[in-house]
Amino acid sequence: MIVCDIFNYHMSIDLKTIKHISKLSRISVDEKKAEKLVGDLNSIFEFIEKLNELKTDNVQPLTSVAETTLKLRDDEVKSKNLREQIIKNSPQENEDYFVVPKVIE
């Protein structure tokens, strides 16, 4: 959870938040790593929060620097028979399938 101190507007990230982000990111973290991340992320967010100095209510967000619209193309198959290439780098496969740990009990 985020703790917002209304007196100095400094947000801080605690251990519980780190565990939550780690779950969302699908990266397991042990206690030791989580504690280090609390320190690192707090110093980074303290730095990031400089942006709050700016008023941006009437600013349009920039989503792409390339001021072009995406090009349309005909919907035709250009590459085919790539099955072998696609499976080639998989850590584990069975004939034409990727193998993962059992999902359904």
Add this chain to the structure above:
Amino acid sequence: MSDITKQSLSELIKNIKDKKLSSTEVTKAFVERSEKSKELNAYVTEDFSAAIDKAKKFDENPNLNLKLPGIPMAVKDLFCTKNVKTTAGSKILNNFTPTYESTVTQNIWNEGAILLGKLNCDEFAMGSSNETSFFGCVQNPIDKDLVPGGSSGGSSSAVAAQLTPITIGTDTGGSIRQPASFTGIVGLKPTYGSCSRYGIVAFASSLDQAGPMAQNVRDCALLHEVISSYDEKDSTSIDFKRNNYFKELTNNIKGKKIGIPKEYRVDGMPKEIEDLWKKGIDYVKDCGAEIIDISLPHTNYALPTYYIVAPAEASSNLARYDGVKYGFRADGENLIDMYEKTRSEGFGAEVQRRIMIGTYVLSSGYYDAYYLKAQKVRKLIKNDFDEAYKKVDAILTPSTPSSAFKIGEKTNDPVSMYLNDIFTVPVNLAGLPGISIPAGHDAKGYPLGLQIIGKAFDEQNLLNIAYAMEEKINFKNKITDWWIK
């Protein structure tokens, strides 16, 4: 012919075209020097015997009309190369061999160049010192235990140490220009959309650009001409008329207006950088250009903006590394456990940190406060440049706030590491081209660079200014070959 590796790209091409040198001789010379330079740790993957075979094949029936006839070169290990391992400096891709070629490297091979190997870089290009690489840090040929910059640190080290005549890097927040500055070479980050991103391991897609790194501006212009192309395989590739950057290169920049942004005079900047900048101003004046003071008022907000936008995009791009389709997999009790262990063991500390920042700023409840806010500030930063370019043709700044630092000096403090990119990051946020050229030395004898920032798609003008300045500066890199026993 002795000292083949000391020759610039243009000299090598001339010698090959005049049949004074064969591609095999040139390739063998760079292979030999690379073999003797293992201590620099510039290569992740060597492809030397294949390179010599290709050179021999080239010599059997040489096509001398190509732009890079039989020229050997190594590339950053972020470019997918067909049937040659591509790691992005990460354990998670340590067993990945692409079945396809990136557009940029394909353009290079189409012009006759030959792959020497893959060069070390920060993991997924996230770093400013090459220290986040799974394959260990790279030595800067300038001095022992000095970082070569990052993330294209293997690339900068290899060009400066003459292990490859030229190379390509990628630049998301300064990853071509900062290492170029730290090693006394030239590095160009092109306009967003100039060079295809197809087949480049993705970091932050709205910022990533490939670009050339070379010993001098001419070589850089030639390589840029080869790699810049419209590509329908990259949806943000831009179809514009590209120049013949090398052929059209001129040192005549009379009457060009060069802006000096006052916000780049940051607190604590060493006096030698300030002096270098002043000298740079004198050089462009000597060339007949006009100096104009400008303001880029949101400069100070560029780094905080970058450290929201880049990790957000990275967290999304790196979601694909799940241990299923390719790359490293750790064993887990179930599917989720396998994902979590794979990513925890496969990614290094900096990459995990950035994925977590990105995940957080995109997560429910915080998106508006962080990501949307950053996109708005990004707009203000771009507006600053648009406003400035009504008055000037290009902007001159230092490339970095300091010269190269020692290995290990900044690894414990992520924010101090991030501050390295203070002058380069705004350029990526605005999608503009920027070039770093070596311009002098500090008291320790380490190289310092100056950056020229151009208008979008105005690489020709940028290269011309760099070319004119290079002549005046007459920089000589101080390389002692200390690593060769």
